[in-house]
Amino acid sequence: MEKIIEENKQGTSLVLENKEGNSKKLFIESYGCAMNFSDSEIVASILANEGYNTTQKLEEADLVLVNTCSIRDKAEQTVRKRLEKYNAVKKINPGMKVGVLGCMAERLKSQFLEQEKIVDMVVGPDAYKDIPNLLKEVDEGRDAINVILSKDETYGDISPVRLLSNGITAFVSITRGCDNMCTFCVVPFTRGRERSREPQSILEEINDLASRGFKEVTLLGQNVDSYLWYGGGLKKDFEKATEMQKATAVDFAQLLDMCAIAHPKMRFRFSTSNPQDMHEEVLHIIAKHPNICNYIHLPVQSGSTRILQEMNRQHTREEYMTLVDKIKTIIPGCSISQDIITGFPTETEEDHQDTLSLMEYVEYDFGYMFAYSERPGTLAARKMEDDVPEEVKKRRLQEIVDLQQKLSHKRTSRFLNQTVEVLIEKTSKRSDAHWSGRNSENVVVVFPKENYKVGDFVMVKINDCTTATLIGEATGYSDMN
Structure with missing residues (x-):
């Protein structure tokens, strides 16, 4: 996938559904394309069945994972800086495990474990189901690595835990x-x-x-x-x-x-x-x-x-x-x-x-x-x-x-003075009094909140615009509700 979401974006571990009875904490960050963010949801689902719920606090994590991008050198350097941060926290919390997932793990393979010694586990994009076994390898003091590429793995049998989600x-x-x-x-x-x-x-x-x-x-x-x-x-x-x-x-x-x-x-x-x-x-x-x-x-x-x-x-x-x-x-x-x-x-x-x-x-x-x-x-x-x-x-x-x-x-x-359908996704970053959503053409639209809520499809008349945002006012619900 060539589309990059935001190379330097730090993924937080907001999760909608914590599994009752789980006592261990997983902190997971994702960098790069949308596929990496989707894969992290698969990993969170696999680990939920191993006793892990997701946390937003790095310091309380039992397991820290970073899902990586290799498409440019800048992306890899960002991940390395995060690994330095993880290892600084690990010195305070030596029981914490650190793992690298995704494309960078696949590209560099055992270098992280054998030469740099900055992680406990290296997992390629097709090996996420093996993470429970790899964690046992770490517990037993052995190198934990699986970067075998598969010809048939699609993770179609796993229902992902939704991370970074607005529920919409x-x-x-x-x-x-x-x-x-x-x-x-x-x-x-x-x-x-x-x-x-x-x-x-x-x-x-x-x-x-x-x-x-x-x-x-x-x-x-x-x-x-x-x-x-x-x-x-x-x-x-x-x-x-x-x-x-x-x-x-x-x-x-x-x-x-x-x-x-x-x-x-x-x-x-x-x-x-x-x-x-x-x-x-x-x-x-x-x-x-x-x-x-x-x-x-x-x-x-x-x-x-x-x-x-x-x-x-x-x-x-x-x-x-x-x-x-x-x-x-x-x-x-x-x-x-x-x-x-x-x-x-x-x-x-x-x-x-x-x-x-x-x-x-x-x-x-x-x-x-x-x-x-x-x-x-x-x-x-x-x-x-x-x-x-x-x-x-x-x-x-x-x-x-x-x-x-x-x-x-x-x-x-071109949208000025037009009325467009918008799916409300969140509160606007610039104003708590405004909603933010996107129209069908993927342009961000902001408008006063009034009595609408996240998840509503609303018709919005566009009065102004910037290079990336449409500004308007709601005229009522759309037929999609």
């Missing part, structure tokens, strides 16, 4: 791993081959969320559009499937349709999409259902076809633009966001200008923009010289950010 919105994982070997990306090496989760288990998890009052679900995967369930194994084995399996296969468009039909009063989003795998049928399903949000996160990485080829992206500039044209035709007003990497090896000024011109063509609503950071183990790190000077990367990145700010303000301005 939730992530539901539908795929794991990635088969797209982009030259800059570590995900295929840290999360393994792509596999899809059985659709019935997805629907059952959504049913459970609906019964508990959740109002919005985001379907998650490194590449949701390549979701394919046929009762077999990896997506690449579909050609070997029986005719019966092929006839009953479920792809992403069908899954999205099933979710929307099953819960017409629940709102659905999804992330992340890969341009090469997004089929037109998905767009028609979005247009068909009012409870599927008009928002697509569509990473492009570069506006230059030559650089896209160097990145091993399986689309050209022209193909991407054609897909954007289809989105705008089939789903008028749909918001589109981007991931862009500037300063990739061999990127010229002409390539950079191609990126800027593509941004202007698409008119992205917002984006996630970064300077290229060489990641050990990737093809780019092995085969390509990081030859764009840092000062050039910084200048190009600033130009991209400045242009996106201009485009974002243009896109939010």
Whole structure:
């Protein structure tokens, strides 16, 4: 998944459901993409059955876990600083155990245990069910590590404990791993081959969320559009499937349709999409259902076809633009966001200008923009010289950010004097007297609280805007309530 939630965000351990009778305390933090936050909920569920309830206080924890991101060096440095903090607390509380989970654990493996000796346990993304056994290994004084990648683990049989939750919105994982070997990306090496989760288990998890009052679900995967369930194994084995399996296969468009039909009063989003795998049928399903949000996160990485080829992206500039044209035709007003990497090896000024011109063509609503950071183990790190000077990367990145700010303000301005449907998620950060939520197009909307409450779908007339926020006043409840 290329979308980054907030690289430097410190995850707290707010939990809605503590299990009665549990006496041990788990403190868990997550960094990086939405999949990491979703995985932490799976880990919390596994450990709830081992006697652990989640705490927000590091100092009282019996077990401290950090779910890590390896997509850029800055993300790894953030985690290392947190590990220093954990170990300082551990000196005061020597009974506390510290573990590293996720992509960084998979990439660095035993280095944490054998060379740096800063953790007690290292667990890769496909080994979370083994954590109870690994804790026993720690208790018996042995190194505890499991970073074996799986071809079939989807955690579809685990009902996640909802961390960092407002009780209204939730992530539901539908795929794991990635088969797209982009030259800059570590995900295929840290999360393994792509596999899809059985659709019935997805629907059952959504049913459970609906019964508990959740109002919005985001379907998650490194590449949701390549979701394919046929009762077999990896997506690449579909050609070997029986005719019966092929006839009953479920792809992403069908899954999205099933979710929307099953819960017409629940709102659905999804992330992340890969341009090469997004089929037109998905767009028609979005247009068909009012409870599927008009928002697509569509990473492009570069506006230059030559650089896209160097990145091993399986689309050209022209193909991407054609897909954007289809989105705008089939789903008028749909918001589109981007991931862009500037300063990739061999990127010229002409390539950079191609990126800027593509941004202007698409008119992205917002984006996630970064300077290229060489990641050990990737093809780019092995085969390509990081030859764009840092000062050039910084200048190009600033130009991209400045242009996106201009485009974002243009896109939010289109809602002025319109009335939009908003799902109330929380109190506004800037005013206790205002609610904050998002419209279908994923734009934050703030408005006076009046008599509404978290979880209400409200119609809001937009009177003002910034580059990222709409400001308005409620006119009444929407039909989604």
